[in-house]
Amino acid sequence: MKKIVVMASLLLAGFNLFAQQQQKEDAATFAKEIQQPGVQVFDVRTAGEYNSGHLANALQADYNRQDEFLERVKYLNKEKPVYVYCLGGGRSAKAVDWMRKNGFTNVVELEGGINAWKQAGLPVEGVGISKAQLSMDAYKSSIMKGWVLTDVGAAWCPPCRQMEPVLASLLAKHKNLKLVKVDGGNDTEVMKQINALKLPTFIMYKDGVEKGRITGVVSQETLEAMMK
Template sequence: MSRKNIITILFVIAFFGVGNAQNTNENSLSVAVFSKKLEQTKDAQLVDVRTPGEFQNGHLKNAMNIDWNADDFTDKVKTLNKEKPVFVYCMSGPRSTAAAAKLKEMGFKNVYDLQGGMMKWRSANLSEIKKSTSKGISLVQFNEMIKNDLPVLVDFYAEWCAPCKKMEPYLNKMSAEMPDKVKIVRINADENTEICKELGVSALPVLKLYKNNQLVWDNLGFVTEEQVKKQISEIKR
């Protein structure tokens, strides 16, 4: 076989490999695409797969709440029309991705998943229905909270966030054991949507470390206790 033919075969394999990867994720839509497609689809079935508490704090217009983690999720989605498009979302993405896969497995033909969930939706300043009038602390209140002679570590978390739960015990331990070295503030992202929007918190968990009202370090995603303590200790150098 000539070198040219080998190169051609490799190109074809690479091309179809990329194509298959794209097809796998073709129904996972960005906020802009999801919003536009939802608006243009007359018979859309919009499903919020978060908990009822999260749903009450704000949801997309015309969304029905079917909790992915509830025991009756499968029974409830059976009431949907498999022939009509289904749009699913959660708070940050993982639950809706799992729910979308389940729906496809059950035979639903067109399922669209919102990348980044409500956090990305809110960051894009798109409209939502709020049953609760509380938006949590304001930016002014937040700035007062980080005024301190000590470094201030702000933890943005949510009850549904697995990495947040994993970090919670050591953050609580640090707060109890290091009161003379750092002030730790935990902010529930679900209950404080406005400050999350103001500070660009669109995924969780997020840690922000302040000194003299200035942000000196921030981190998205899980981080170990040792890494956090290292950042705090480096402030004093």
């Protein structure tokens, strides 16, 4: 009897693993399910591909740049569903396989990638949108008076999004602190000039003089320490 129970458990575990490995969805199903609360949409194409059109609220990490992918994927919630896509399915399949092997409990792949999404007539965001780069002169002017915190980040960057409530709390507490945003997907010249190429990067200034900088996800207290 005991052997039967063990065998049944192994068969069930094997079935569950197989089911997870086969978890691909067509564009229509994928589109419906990403509307659920708590779903994380993950684009594993390049930043350039992302900027040419992406799914609403998608986070981004280039799977082919393993340092970038491994850095950003760790800020996704492993306990919440992650819906992954690329251009045609090749990179997303590899990304999904890695995620399942590294503790993500519910990962869904868009079959056929964003190509299949477009063929189904579903909407994408960011197409044809061009944004002027922040000039270095404008940036310098923005940091010259009082306490200023520069946030070099992007809405599609997982650790940047994780920092949003921390920054909101910091600004609510310190009314004299001004926040200046540098778009990590657009303001490349300013990023180069201030040597801030990792997202997110935070730089604290007092009257135009740098008082400290830090990268990655940090606490409010760590940011406040740069004001002392």
